[in-house]
Amino acid sequence: MAEKLLEIKNLTTSFRIKDDYYAAVDNLSLTVNKNEVLAIVGESGCGKSALAFSIMGLHTRAKIDGDILYKDKNIAKMSPAEINKVRGKDLGMIFQDPLTSLNPLMEIGDQIGETLILHNKNLSKNKIREKVLDLLNKVGIPRPEYVINQFPHELSGGMRQRVVIAMAIANEPELLIADEPTTALDVTIQSQILELINKLKNEMNSGIILITHDLGVVAEMADRVAVMYAGQIVELADVKTLFENPLHPYTRSLLNSVPNANEEQDKLHVIQGIVPSLQNLPREGCRFSARIPWVDETAHEAHPELKEVTPGHLVRCTCYKHFSFPDDSKEEQHVLS
Amino acid sequence: MWKFSVRRTLIMIPQLILLSIIIFVLAQLMPGDALSGQIGPDVDPARLDEIREEMGWNDPWYEQYGRWVGGVVKGDFGDSFRFKMPVSELIGQRIMNTVWLSIVTLILTYLIAIPLGIVSGRYNDTWKDQLVTGYTYVGFATPLFIFALVMLWLFGFKLGWFPTSGSVTPGLVSGTFEHFMSKVYHLILPAFSMALITTYSTIQYLRNEIVDTKQKDFIITARAKGASEKRVYNRHILRNSLLPIAAFFGYEITGLIGGSIFIENIFGFPGMGQLLVESITLRDYSVLTATTLLFGVASIVGALISDIILSIVDPRIRIK
Amino acid sequence: MSYLEVKDLKIHFPIKGGLFSRTVGHIKAVDGVSFSLDKGKTYGLVGESGSGKTTTGRSIIGLNNITSGQVLFDGVDITNIKRAKSDVRKDIQMIFQDPYSSLNPKKRVIDIVSEPLRNFENLTRKEERKRVQELMELVGLSPESILKYPHEFSGGQRQRIGIARAIALKPKLIIADEPVSALDVSVQAQVLNFMKDIQKELDLTYLFISHDLGVIKHMCDQIGIMYKGRYVEExxxxxxxxxxxxxxxxxxxxxxxxxxxxxxxxxxxxxxxxxxxxxxxxxxxxxxxxxxxxxxxxxxxxxxxxxxxx
Structure with a gap:
């Protein structure tokens, strides 16, 4: 039995627009285990980043309900002072754009050192420098004693992302949240960074939440996958099950819309319509139903819940049983066409 | 970095030459000359023409310009026609007054702008911010010379707290403490009047920098490291926002020049601004061109200082 | 005969340095690239950032100056496209990467799409409006929406507006620079499908620039791989x-x-x-x-x- 690291219970993160609150993350429950990579997938606007920011307590103007249990502490209920002790120490975060997420006017060494100083008050200057050099080495940056005094703009994109990672792992956090860590990078750099994250995970035994819209990255990295749509998890399964036996129409649509380097496809699947904006999110019934209008209304549940279909494989709504792609109702469409 | 500074300084040379030509030609184009005010029944126009010929005022402008520039590079701006003394000496008496006025105004400007800008930027869109932005709008909308007149009337004449003209109480011996204090005393009201109005641009600049920096991604990174709000502000937001303000410094000098012309005239403060206006009304060309040239040089140098400061504080430029 | 032919293309940018900003060297952004593509086909140009793929594409429509080499389009030398005849310039259009910043936010869709029409064709207001409406229909957007502003559209729709602008003059060659890199997978699928559709319909030739190999494989008949300004494989x-x-x-x-x-x-x-x-x-x-x-x-x-x- 995997050891629980983080448990999210009925988390709702809402933003105020004019006079009403709209939930970007809606009554979401999820656990992350030690030494596992949990991928969260979905299009932009589905609430994955809002979820990550909630876990890190980084929302400044959101209303957060529900519990985020880390060890015996509830992050969702912490005061700013308490959460500052956890962030950067137990929880580390890697951001999408390594250029904008580094302070342009601060030396690399100082930026990494800051994470150390904040959580280890008694470290001497020399000790910090030593540790920073160590970290730069660990993330595979050549000539660390030179890079330590450089500024972000002097490094390449891949090197900058390594710096961001070094910052996130400085205090060996137990939980690492990586928010689209390779989206801004070239494909060869991407594979190096992913490999690095994997290596660090094995060294530190941490749990990783990997947020991405790239299903290839998911297939390569994840142990378990949560597919999010409109603030909810619509499908949750281990990675092999999800790719071999995807159930929810949204998951299947996503898989079908990716051009696959291994197979010939003439046409890619297009999900009808667009991800609704926060104010226009359907709040009742199956939220994905509007984008699969050819599926009969009676196929959807009135109050769809995430239900376990087989052990460890959870799906929301019953519509998956009645779903097929419109053109040629062939289930294998994403494999052959 | 020094390469950049040297190159930037070299660019100044053609700017200065162009400036001197423009100033000289404009002065020439002004109707009348220093003698035209003296035409009267008892003056023989022929005699005036003679004087003009003697002074070389009838030569083509480029010959006059050549003579003038030749003198300027030697520090000789010619003689003032009206004060009957060398222009350099005349300016020498005044220039330090303007320099002191500018320094005190600058200090006051920053003393007002930095705290207000920080409050306004940090608590943007709250009542504190609205109060400060309200003030900057008033500062923006109020003409300096009207505000200065109100200040002079209120604190100088009505309340009598400050002197109403001059730069020092007459009769004090230069170098004594009383002399120094009297100078400061005379500076306060004009400097304050100018600072209160001109500070609005610095406040707004700082506020916008802070509001901008607050929304940058690296601020989220800093929070994710576990930095407290206080540290986020001091280490990341303030530091990054104040650097451009430092670079703005040189341009403040340009602003001060415009201000000092009004202020010195209203407060009867014997500085360069006052001298400039006097020389215009009296058609005292040698003084006029000299003061304008100095003001022009000050603005060009101000821009130079800004660029150099920016190249020092911003690593993204510094590295080149 | 090939439709577009690029011969030994070199694009060097000067590096300024020293006290007087003299040219002290050159960045060889593109350094001797040759390729040719056939009518109605899609040619993929792949490379990492800084490989020179975008510079190559931009130079063909004259957005970067060509240092040396030759570009032939349908047998005509267009190396100096800015001086070429206007119908040649009409025939080559470009689609840009970012649908968020490549459309002027202060202009209505009708003005954005009709801009090339105004530059090259003398149409009356009425004709122009009709053409724009036809184009909108062609890219799958409602013809009524021509009076809207770009921010009222989603990312995929915006990229379609960019495509509508590019095909307004019935071009023969489209240079697409990372047209789907800024889009979500499902929207990406939409745009890619659509590009394939209009290719058949309008007999278009594409030069497709991308760093995403999956997309390249899906779209392209022929592929060139660039590295540091040169071809490594084709x-x-x-x-x-x-x-x-x-x-x-x-x-x-x-x-x-x-x-x-x-x-x-x-x-x-x-x-x-x-x-x-x-x-x-x-x-x-x-x-x-x-x-x-x-x-x-x-x-x-x-x-x-x-x-x-x-």
Missing amino acids: GTADDIFFNPQHIYTKRLVAAIPDIDPNKREEKRKFREEVKAEYEKSYNDYFDEEGLAYKLQPVSDTHLVALPEKG
Whole structure:
């Protein structure tokens, strides 16, 4: 039995627009285990980043309900002072754009050192420098004693992302949240960074939440996958099950819309319509139903819940049983066409 | 970095030459000359023409310009026609007054702008911010010379707290403490009047920098490291926002020049601004061109200082 | 005969330095690139950031100055396209990467789409409006929406507006620079499908620039791989993906994430092998400056940058 690291219970993160609150993350429950990579997938606007920011307590103007249990502490209920002790120490975060997420006017060494100083008050200057050099080495940056005094703009994109990672792992956090860590990078750099994250995970035994819209990255990295749509998890399964036996129409649509380097496809699947904006999110019934209008209304549940279909494989709504792609109702469409 | 500074300084040379030509030609184009005010029944126009010929005022402008520039590079701006003394000496008496006025105004400007800008930027869109932005709008909308007149009337004449003209109480011996204090005393009201109005641009600049920096991604990174709000502000937001303000410094000098012309005239403060206006009304060309040239040089140098400061504080430029 | 032919294209940017900003050297953004593409086909230009792929594309429509080399379009020399006849300029259009910043936010859709029409064709207001409405319909947007502003559209719709603008003059060649890189997968699928549709409908030729190999493979008949301003390999999609010859291409193809989680270990091992090979044989594939050699044919369709026989 995997050891629980983080448990999210009925988390709702809402933003105020004019006079009403709209939930970007809606009554979401999820656990992350030690030494596992949990991928969260979905299009932009589905609430994955809002979820990550909630876990890190980084929302400044959101209303957060529900519990985020880390060890015996509830992050969702912490005061700013308490959460500052956890962030950067137990929880580390890697951001999408390594250029904008580094302070342009601060030396690399100082930026990494800051994470150390904040959580280890008694470290001497020399000790910090030593540790920073160590970290730069660990993330595979050549000539660390030179890079330590450089500024972000002097490094390449891949090197900058390594710096961001070094910052996130400085205090060996137990939980690492990586928010689209390779989206801004070239494909060869991407594979190096992913490999690095994997290596660090094995060294530190941490749990990783990997947020991405790239299903290839998911297939390569994840142990378990949560597919999010409109603030909810619509499908949750281990990675092999999800790719071999995807159930929810949204998951299947996503898989079908990716051009696959291994197979010939003439046409890619297009999900009808667009991800609704926060104010226009359907709040009742199956939220994905509007984008699969050819599926009969009676196929959807009135109050769809995430239900376990087989052990460890959870799906929301019953519509998956009645779903097929419109053109040629062939289930294998994403494999052959 | 020094390469950049040297190159930037070299660019100044053609700017200065162009400036001197423009100033000289404009002065020439002004109707009348220093003698035209003296035409009267008892003056023989022929005699005036003679004087003009003697002074070389009838030569083509480029010959006059050549003579003038030749003198300027030697520090000789010619003689003032009206004060009957060398222009350099005349300016020498005044220039330090303007320099002191500018320094005190600058200090006051920053003393007002930095705290207000920080409050306004940090608590943007709250009542504190609205109060400060309200003030900057008033500062923006109020003409300096009207505000200065109100200040002079209120604190100088009505309340009598400050002197109403001059730069020092007459009769004090230069170098004594009383002399120094009297100078400061005379500076306060004009400097304050100018600072209160001109500070609005610095406040707004700082506020916008802070509001901008607050929304940058690296601020989220800093929070994710576990930095407290206080540290986020001091280490990341303030530091990054104040650097451009430092670079703005040189341009403040340009602003001060415009201000000092009004202020010195209203407060009867014997500085360069006052001298400039006097020389215009009296058609005292040698003084006029000299003061304008100095003001022009000050603005060009101000821009130079800004660029150099920016190249020092911003690593993204510094590295080149 | 090929439709677009690029011969030994060089684009060098001067590096300014010293006290007087003299030119002290050149960045060879594109350094001797040649390729040709056939009518109605899609040619993919692949490379990492800084490889010169975008510079190459932009130079063809005159957005970058060509240092030397030749560009022939339908047999006509368009190396200096700014001086070319206007109907040639009409025939080549570009689609840009970012649908958020490439459309002027202060202009209505009708003004954006009709801009090329106004530059090249004398239409009355009424005719113009009708053409724009037709174009909107063609790209799958409602003709009523021509009075809206770009921010009222989603990312995919905005990219379609960019496409509508590009096809307004019925061009024959479209240069698409990372047209889907800023879009979500499902929206990306929409735009890619649509580009394929109009290609058939309007008999378009594409020069498709991208760093995403999955998209390139899906779209392109022929592919050129660029590295540091030079070609390292050129061939059909099959040549490049299933029979890569240059070590750089091998590494690039190996780095593509595999969508099958079962192949994870296999893939990881494969990547390590390729990496080891890359490090070991680096000097066999690149010259002293770390640049690629000249292309040598290995089959009818397949060219690889290898040192001269020896």
